[in-house]
Amino acid sequence: MMMTLHSSITPGSDLLPSFGTAALTDFATAYPDASVKLTHQLAGHPLLTRAALGELAARMPASSVEYNLGRLPLGVDPDETPHNGLTLAETIATIADNGSWAVLKNVERDPAYGALLDEALAPLEPIVRAATGPMLHREAFAFITSPGSVTPFHMDPEHNILLQIEGEKTMTVFPASDSQLVPPEKSESFASGGHRNLIWNDAFAARGTAVHLQPGDAIHVPVKAPHFVQNGDQASVSFSITWRSSRSVAEGELHSLNGRLRRRHLPLVAVGARPERQMFARGLFRVARRIGL
Known part of the structure; x- marks a missing residue:
């Protein structure tokens, strides 16, 4: 079935769509089961600067933020993740030098960021609807990370596109269907609320695909596709837009x-x-x- 890809921006608007035609074509080819590198046009957005995210963090409940030291092994017990000894505000303000990782969860609950999520997802929605039905449980997350930080080997329950906003990072993505990476027992515990982190084995490395992300790049990560992230030599800001589907x-x-x-x-x-x-x-x-x- 052929699908016409179009921008969600109102005619006459001076705003760019979040994804251009080429990115939408690539996404339509890959979704929902394959990972694919995309380009986006939200780098430099005023809501996604470190200063703006620091202001957002200050008005978010503690339950919606997570932060810790960022130089971690690929496999880590979530109960043993070391704290960085700073407040969240201090962590974000000094992220270039403090060796930390922070995530602001469900930022769409803030009206401005909810509108930004809607803007980002709008061009994707017709493609998603045709393949897996309506976008359900739409969420957004902002990641602020120090140079050299590692997000350990893990999986997520959502359809996800990670947009690189500032700095560089490399995400290594693995097949979602590999039962050696994600044993059935792990899928079962995860579906019932178990932690996202997975057990790492160096023998897994050859099964992954490393994708380097610079500002303006993005990557689609299928549901439960294992992955880990290695930050570059500068502080990084990434914006993750997610949804669930009847299939997930x-x-x-x-x-x-x-x-x-x-x-x-x-x-x-x-x-x-x-x-x-x-x-x-x-x-x-x-x-x-x-x-x-």
Whole structure:
């Protein structure tokens, strides 16, 4: 099916769309299962400067921020992640020199950043809707990181595009379907609220694809595709725009169901390439959840 790609910007506006035609074409080819490097036009946006993000951080609840020392091994126990000894404001203000990593979560709850998320996602929405249905649970995250910082090996439950705004970093992305990287038991615990970090083995390195990101670059990361990030030699700002879909929600339901079945030594459900169509198994999940299985 051919799809016409178009900008979401109102005719006569002096604003650029978040993604140009070439990026949208590349995204449409890759989505939802493949990682792909894209270009974007939000670098230099006034809401995404370090100063603006520092102001945003000051008005966010503590539950919506996370920060720690940034020079970490690729595999790390989340309970052993070292704190940097600074406040969040100090961390952001001195990010170029303090060896830290910080994330502001759900920034779309702030009206200005909610509008920015809508602007960024608008050109992508027709492509997403055609492939996996409506964009659900749309969220945005801002990452501020020191030179040399590492985001350990992990996976995320959302469809994700990371936009590089300031500085440089390299993201290494691995196939989402590799059960050696993400064993079924990990998918099951993750679907039920388990931590995103994964166990790293140096033998995994050859399976990943390293993608270098500069301001104006972006990368699409499929749901649950394992990845880690190595920051460059300057402070970095990245903006992550995410959404869920009927497919990602269904996959989570089926893995959660399998976790319940595994604990009771019952036969597991096969999670197919189109879990949103596995209506009987999804119904079984809802019954199991309702009765506390």
